[in-house]
Amino acid sequence: MRVVVIGGSGHIGTFLVPRLVRAGHDVVSVSRGQHAGYVRDDAWRQVRQVTADRASATFPAEVADLAPDAVVDLVCFDLESATALVSRLRGVVGHLLHCGSIWRSGPSAKVPVTEDTGTPPIGAYGIAKDAIARMLKEETRSGGLVTTSLHPGHIVGPGWHPIGPLGNLDPTVWHRLSAGQPLEIPGIGAELMHHVHADDVAQAFEAALAHRDAAAGEDFSVVAPSALNVRGYAQIAASWFGLTADLRPVTWEQFRARAGEEAAQLSWEHLVRDHYFSIEKARTLLGYTPRYEPEDAILESVRWLVDHGQLKVANPLTID
Template identity: 70%
Template sequence: MRVVVIGGSGHIGTFLVPRLVRAGHDVICVSRGARAAYADAPEWRQVRQVVADREREDRDGVFGDRVAGLGPDVVVDLICFTLESATALVKSLRGEVGHLLHCGSVWRYGPSDRLPISETTGTAPVGEYGIQKDRIARMLKEETASGGLVTTSLHPGHIVGPGWHPVGPLGNLDPGVWFTLSAGQPLAVPGSGAEMMHHVHADDVAQAFERAIEHRDAAAGEDFNVVAPTALNVRGYAHIAAGWFGQTASLESVTWQEFREITTPEHAAMSWDHLYRSQCCAIEKARTLLGYAPRYEPEAAVLESVHWLVDHGELDVARSLVV
């Protein structure tokens, strides 16, 4: 089939596009052309590249028609963030394309009140990003249920992979957290330390998209959580990460107000966004209907990312990794 991947040079596309080529598909990557994929692969030489500024073309009302004009059988949309943009794409593809797959987020759910969170038990989303992702997923489900375009939405956790910084043990991207753990220094932890984060390797997300394309009938009109088999809480994540450097984590509990006073507003806000939600998601639906079989536990996925950052001089640590 001809598969158009919108945003194909990003985290997920880095792994998805080569997978689709290996599966025998004719793949077109639509992106701004601002960067190459995070990891090179020989399959990229068989991929047609189309440069497009989605934000601008959405404003001009032409992006959906541009995608439809590529003649795809399947469209994978990895960079849609508003209901308006998603609705415009559906309108252009309806009757022209056999399957539209959308990348959502587990932040379509709000703070957890029961765990694990299934596709039907999540609380209402908080924050504009999660609200929009939830609205898109609901619109797509209704579109297919009403006899329109066949759609599927997949909702990853915190995506991890080589080439970018992972969401760390405090739920933010502060590189100083890794130095502190690698040095065996005390780490100030806001909250109880029991708050959860659910990571997933980018290649496992790519696997889920590939399986959904393969199992179109089972995926039609459905939404799926796409995460690692297990989730990490703050203190467990910190202890595991310290061990990678031959250290034992020394954790000091602080209030959120104290934490905000010792870090930047950006890091504090990101920590709150992740830890306040405290999410752990179920993947039984994806396992059953798609055959989703994630290869990475969360700590293995994060370790691969940290190894890459250290090896490429993009993360300052006090001691070398011992694993």
């Protein structure tokens, strides 16, 4: 097939585009700038790269003019943009796959969360992702364009910082853990975060393309086989440096005052959701088999950052 990947040079596209090339597809990567992904792969030599601005009113027509059999949309964040693309591709394209987010579900009421048991979303990002997923499902159900939405967890992989043990991107957390210094955690650290390696997300998209009939009109949670809570994540991370985490529980008020408003707010947004999702639907209908446990995916990301001088740690990693 000719597969157009919107946002092909990003986190997921880094792994998805080479997968599709190796599977024999004719791949077109659409992005704001022409460049390959985060990880070097010779498969990119066979990829046509197209520059386009999603904010342009002509963007849906530009995608349609590429004559795709399938479109993978990895960078859609609002309902209006999603609806415009669907309207232009209806009757033209055989399959539209959308990248959503587990934040389409709000704070967990019962875990693991399935595609049918999530609570109403909170926050503009989650609300938008939920609205897009519902629109796509109704589009297919009503006999329109065949669509599928896949909802990754917190994506990690080589080339970018992972959501850390405190639910934020503060790099000093890694330095404290690698030095054996005390780490303040809000509450008792029981809240869950559900990560996933970018290549496992790419695997799910490739599988959905290959199993179009099974994926038609469906939505799938795409995460690692297990999830980490704050204290477990911190202990595992400290062990990578041959240490035990010295965790100091504090109130959220104390945490906000000491961590800074930006880092504390990001922590709150991740931890208040307390997410742990089931992959049974993706496993059953798509054959989704993630390679990475969350700690393995995060370790790969941390190792890359350390090796490339983008993350300062006090002691070297002691784990292979």
